[in-house]
Amino acid sequence: MNTALPPPAPVQQLHHYAYRARDAEETRHFYEDILGLPLYHIIQSDYVPSTGEYCPYTHFFFRLQDGSFIAFFDLGDDVAAEPSPNTPKWVNHISFRVNTVQELENTKARLQAHGIEVLGVTDHHIFKSIYFFDPNGIRLELTAQLADEFQMLQESKTAHARLAEWNARKEQWRKERASGQTSAPLKPQSNDRPEFVPSSS
Numbered sequence: 001m002n003t004a005l006p007p008p009a010p011v012q013q014l015h016h017y018a019y020r021a022r023d024a025e026e027t028r029h030f031y032e033d034i035l036g037l038p039l040y041h042i043i044q045s046d047y048v049p050s051t052g053e054y055c056p057y058t059h060f061f062f063r064l065q066d067g068s069f070i071a072f073f074d075l076g077d078d079v080a081a082e083p084s085p086n087t088p089k090w091v092n093h094i095s096f097r098v099n100t101v102q103e104l105e106n107t108k109a110r111l112q113a114h115g116i117e118v119l120g121v122t123d124h125h126i127f128k129s130i131y132f133f134d135p136n137g138i139r140l141e142l143t144a145q146l147a148d149e150f151q152m153l154q155e156s157k158t159a160h161a162r163l164a165e166w167n168a169r170k171e172q173w174r175k176e177r178a179s180g181q182t183s184a185p186l187k188p189q190s191n192d193r194p195e196f197v198p199s200s201s
Contacts, residue, residue: 014068016061017094019138021072022080024058026135034114037062040069064096080136093139101144104130126151165189
């Protein structure tokens with residue numbers, strides 16, 4: 001390791017997450033009028049500053065309470081981003097934190113009143129969540145944290161060891177797969193959610 005390198009910058013918070021929007025007004029209505037995130041900033045150009053390529057766009061930002069943003073690009077063609085063909089729809093998602101479980105319930109009622117299908121409230125033990133899709137097909141989660149800072153600190157003390165165990169098992173699984181001994185996906189070494197395992201009876 002090069003000891004002359006400067007230390008990594010302390011990453012303070014998420015600044016923004018950006019995604020493609022099919023239509024700016026459709027997206028604004030959902031995030032501002034339904035979810036209550038104010039439209040805060042717009043950047044428009046014909047050329048992409050980072051790459052220099054020609055691609056006219058409107059880039060617009062909605063502000064969260066902590067000052068971070070979720071942002072979108074309307075490329076002016078009424079085309080939505082395509083989902084990943086090899087990834088289940090529930091995997092890629094954005095989760096926003098709210099303060100209470102009651103706020104989850106309130107938002108669920110609000111979304112359903114606008115004709116939006118909502119899953120949950122789902123109990124994840126350290127937090128509870130609801131799930132739904134925005135007009136662009138992005139899966140969103142609203143989360144109310146149940147665990148306090150001490151509980152999360154205790155969780156952090158075992159995270160590296162648990163991941164190291166998964167990595168070791170995955171390396172063995174790769175060898176078995178390469179030699180034709182298995183074709184099944186690797187299962188985790190423990191099940192933190194036994195209540196969701198179907199009974200055999």
